[in-house]
Amino acid sequence: MSDGGMYSCVAMNPAGEARKLLHLTVFVPPSIRDSSGDSPVVVSVRVGNSVTLECESNAVPPPTITWYKNGRMVTESANLRILAQGQMLELKGAEVSDTGQYVCKATNVAGQVDKNFHLNIYVPPNIDGPVEEKIVETISNPVTFACDATGIPPPSLIWLKNGRTIENSESLELHILSGGSKLQIARSQLSDSGTYTCMASNVEGKARKSYHLTIQGTLLLRLLFKLL
The missing domain is CATH 2.60.40.10 (Immunoglobulins)
Incomplete structure (x- = not known):
C-alpha cells in the first residue's frame, strides 16, 4: 500500500532533460x-x-x-x-x-x-390441542395420552403424573411410546386416576398439556360399593 503514488523518471544530458510521470496503484x-x-x-x-x-x-x-x-x-x-x-x-x-x-x-x-x-x-414448542382435557375410563381398559409437539429444534418430551416425572421402566402397565409423544396405560386401575402432564422443551421455551384422568369401576363394582 505504501508503495502507491506518483513516480517520475528523469533523463538528463548536456543538451537538456526529459521527464515521464507514472502513477502506481497497488491493488x-x-x-x-x-x-x-x-x-x-x-x-x-x-x-x-x-x-x-x-x-x-x-x-x-x-x-x-x-x-x-x-x-x-x-x-x-x-x-x-x-x-x-x-x-x-x-x-x-x-x-x-x-x-x-x-x-x-x-x-x-x-x-x-x-x-x-x-x-x-x-421456534418455541407447541403442543396440538387444548391445554387441558378430562378423560373418564372404565377400570381395566387401556388409556392413551397424546403429546404431538412441534418446535425447532425438536423439543424433548417428559411426562409427569401429579407433578412427578414418569420413568418408562417404573411400571409394566405404563409405557412411553413414539419418542415420548404417547403415554399408554395398558390396563388401567383405580390408582391410575390423576393428572398426567406432557412437557415439551427446547432452547426457546416450554409448553405443556395436561390430562385429568378418572378411572371408574365397572357397573357391578359400583353397585357393590353402594350396597356396602
Whole structure:
C-alpha cells in the first residue's frame, strides 16, 4: 500500500532533460473481518425476531459484495435489506423459511474472498390441542395420552403424573411410546386416576398439556360399593 503514488523518471544530458510521470496503484485483494474460511459462522435467532449478518471487508479498490442464500443470489424484499454497500444483510421478522446457508462474496480486480453463515430460525414448542382435557375410563381398559409437539429444534418430551416425572421402566402397565409423544396405560386401575402432564422443551421455551384422568369401576363394582 505504501508503495502507491506518483513516480517520475528523469533523463538528463548536456543538451537538456526529459521527464515521464507514472502513477502506481497497488491493488489489495479483499479480506473479510472474522472470516473462518470454509467453516460457517452459526447464527441462531428466534422466529419473529430480527437478525443481521455482517460482512465487513477491506480491499483496494473497494470490493463489490454480493450475498447468496443456498447458492442463489439474494435480492431485497419487504423483510430483507442489504445495507452499508453490501457489508450487512438484515432480516426483519425472521421466518422458518429464512433458515439456510448464506454466503457473502467480496470481489475486486485483485481477488475474491467468501464468508459463510448458517442461519438457524428457532421456534418455541407447541403442543396440538387444548391445554387441558378430562378423560373418564372404565377400570381395566387401556388409556392413551397424546403429546404431538412441534418446535425447532425438536423439543424433548417428559411426562409427569401429579407433578412427578414418569420413568418408562417404573411400571409394566405404563409405557412411553413414539419418542415420548404417547403415554399408554395398558390396563388401567383405580390408582391410575390423576393428572398426567406432557412437557415439551427446547432452547426457546416450554409448553405443556395436561390430562385429568378418572378411572371408574365397572357397573357391578359400583353397585357393590353402594350396597356396602
